[in-house]
Amino acid sequence: MSVRQRLLRGVKLVESALASYGKGFPHSKGFQQSVRLTAVHNPSDRSLATPATYALFGGLAAYAFYINNPAALAEATVTVPHTVETVSVAPVDAYVRPTNLKGLPKEVILYQYEVCPFCCKVKAFLDYNQIPYRTVEVSPLYKKELKWSEHKKVPVAVLDGDVVQDSSVIISRLAAEIEASQQSLQSHQPSPPGTSSGSSSSSGSRSWLPWSKKDSQPIETEPESGSQIPDNSPTTTQREEEAYWRQWVDQRLVKVITVNIYGTAKEAFQTFDYISATGKFSWFEAESARVAGAVMMWGISNKLKKKYGIQGNLREELYVCGDQWVKALDGRNFLGGNQPNLADLAVFGVVKSVTGTDTFHDLLHKTDISEWYERMMAEVPTSSRVSTS
Numbered sequence: 001m002s003v004r005q006r007l008l009r010g011v012k013l014v015e016s017a018l019a020s021y022g023k024g025f026p027h028s029k030g031f032q033q034s035v036r037l038t039a040v041h042n043p044s045d046r047s048l049a050t051p052a053t054y055a056l057f058g059g060l061a062a063y064a065f066y067i068n069n070p071a072a073l074a075e076a077t078v079t080v081p082h083t084v085e086t087v088s089v090a091p092v093d094a095y096v097r098p099t100n101l102k103g104l105p106k107e108v109i110l111y112q113y114e115v116c117p118f119c120c121k122v123k124a125f126l127d128y129n130q131i132p133y134r135t136v137e138v139s140p141l142y143k144k145e146l147k148w149s150e151h152k153k154v155p156v157a158v159l160d161g162d163v164v165q166d167s168s169v170i171i172s173r174l175a176a177e178i179e180a181s182q183q184s185l186q187s188h189q190p191s192p193p194g195t196s197s198g199s200s201s202s203s204g205s206r207s208w209l210p211w212s213k214k215d216s217q218p219i220e221t222e223p224e225s226g227s228q229i230p231d232n233s234p235t236t237t238q239r240e241e242e243a244y245w246r247q248w249v250d251q252r253l254v255k256v257i258t259v260n261i262y263g264t265a266k267e268a269f270q271t272f273d274y275i276s277a278t279g280k281f282s283w284f285e286a287e288s289a290r291v292a293g294a295v296m297m298w299g300i301s302n303k304l305k306k307k308y309g310i311q312g313n314l315r316e317e318l319y320v321c322g323d324q325w326v327k328a329l330d331g332r333n334f335l336g337g338n339q340p341n342l343a344d345l346a347v348f349g350v351v352k353s354v355t356g357t358d359t360f361h362d363l364l365h366k367t368d369i370s371e372w373y374e375r376m377m378a379e380v381p382t383s384s385r386v387s388t389s
Contacts, residue, residue, distance in 0.1 A: 094168040095243040097176035104177050105159035108133035112155050113140055115271060117254045117350040118167040119155040124349030125171045128340065128380045129178060134387040141289040168250060168346075175342060238336065245328060245335060245343035253325075254350055255308040256317050259301055260359040263314050268298035270357045315362060322367030333375055340379055348376040 108126065112119035112135050126133050138145045138154055146152050149163070156163060157170045164170050261271045273290065304310075310317055325347055334340045340348070351373060354360045364370040 093243075094166055094172060095246045097172050097179070099176070101173075101177055101180055102160070102162065104181055105162075105174075107158075107160055109136060109158040110134070110155055111136045111138055111146060111149075111157075113138060115353050116154055117257060117353040118250075120353035121167045121249070121346045121349035122155050122157065122170050123383070123385070124345045124352065124380060125174065125342070127383050127385075128345055129174075130384045131174070132384050132386045134389070135385060136389055139285065139289055140293050142285075168246060171342060171346070238341065242335065242341045242343045245325075246346050248324075249343065249346040249350060253321050253347065255304075256310060256314075256321050257350060257354060257359060259304050259308060259310055260314050260318050261354055261357055262297040262301040262304065265294070265298050267357050267359060268294040268301075271297075271354070273356075315366075318359065318363055319367050322363050322369040326368045326372065329372060334372070334379075340376060344376065345380075348373070348380065 108131060110119065110122060110126075110133055112123075114135075114137060123133075123135075125131075136145050143152050146154075146156065149156060151163075151165050153165070155167055155170065156165055158164075159173070164173055261267050269290075271294065305314075329335060334344045336344055351360070351363065351369075364373060
C-alpha cells in the first residue's frame with residue numbers, strides 16, 4: 001500500500017467520525033468553515049489541551065495536501081547520489097569492524113531524521129572524528145527523499161556512492177577505514193623527532209586526517225564483576241567491552257529512551273517539534289508530519305512498552321540505564337579510558353538526541369551520568385556537518 005493510499009485510508013476513518021457527528025467533509029478543494037478548527041488554525045498556538053483536535057488536524061492536513069497537490073510526491077525535488085554503486089548488507093555482527101574495506105570516503109551523505117537516536121549515534125561519531133558530511137533531512141510522513149531506495153529506515157549513509165544501512169554498520173565501517181588508514185600511515189612514515197615509532201601526536205585538534213588521531217589500542221584488563229557485563233560476555237579486551245556496550249545501546253538504551261519520550265503527549269510533541277525548526281518543509285507539510293507523528297507515537301507508546309519488554313515505571317527504567325552506564329565506566333573518564341571509544345560515542349549520541357525534553361533533563365539530573373556527559377561535550381564540541389538539505 002502506497003503512502004497516499006495509507007493516508008487516504010486514514011482520512012476515511014476521520015470522515016466516518018465526522019459523519020457520525022452530522023458534519024460534512026470537504027470533497028473539493030479547501031476546507032468548509034464548519035470543520036475549521038480554531039485550536040489549530042493559528043500556527044503559533046501549540047497548546048496540548050486538545051490532543052484529539054491535533055489528531056484530527058493531522059488527518060485533515062494530510063488529506064488536503066494530497067487533494068490539492070496530487071502530483072506533489074512525483075514532482076518533488078529529491079537529492080539522490082550521482083552514483084550508487086552497491087548496498088552494504090549488515091555483517092553477521094554489526095559491532096565488529098569489517099575487513100573488506102574500500103578506503104576513506106571523500107564524500108559522506110547521511111539521510112536522517114534530525115533527532116533520531118540512531119542517526120545521532122552516527123553524527124556523534126562523525127563529529128568526534130571531524131569527518132565532513134552533509135545531511136538530507138527525510139520527511140517522516142512522506143519519505144520522498146528516500147524514494148530512490150528500497151530501504152526506508154534511517155539512517156542511510158552514502159559513502160562515495162556506496163550505500164550503507166544500519167547505524168552500527170555505518171560506524172563499524174568508518175571506524176575500520178580510519179584505523180586501517182592510521183596503520184598504513186604509521187608503517188610508511190618516519191616517526192617525528194622525539195617520539196617512538198609506535199606512537200602518534202596527542203596535540204592539536206582532530207581533523208579528517210587520520211594521523212592526527214590518538215592511538216586507541218586494546219587494553220588487556222578485565223573489568224570487575226560490578227561493571228554490568230554478564231558472566232558469559234567477553235571481558236578480556238577493551239574492544240570486546242566496547243562491542244558489548246554498543247549492543248546494549250541498541251537493544252536497551254534506545255528502547256527505554258523511546259518509550260519515555262513518547263510516554264506523554266507533552267513529550268511526544270517536544271520530540272517532534274524539530275520538524276518545524278528544520279525550515280526545510282513548508283508549514284503545511286511540517287505541521288502535518290509533526291502533529292500526525294506525535295499523536296501516533298503517543299498513541300502506541302503502551303504497545304512499544306510491551307514490544308520492548310519494558311515493565312514498571314518508565315522513569316525508573318531510564319534511571320537504571322543511566323546508573324548501569326556510570327557503573328560500567330568504573331571510575332574511568334570514558335569507557336575507552338582517556339578518550340571515548342565507539343560505545344561512548346553511541347551512548348552520547350542517543351542521549352543528545354533527546355536534548356530539550358523532560359526525559360533528557362531527568363536523566364542528567366537524577367542519575368550520575370551528567371559528569372560523563374559534560375566530558376563528552378568537551379570531546380565533541382562542534383559539528384563537522386558542512387550542509388543540510
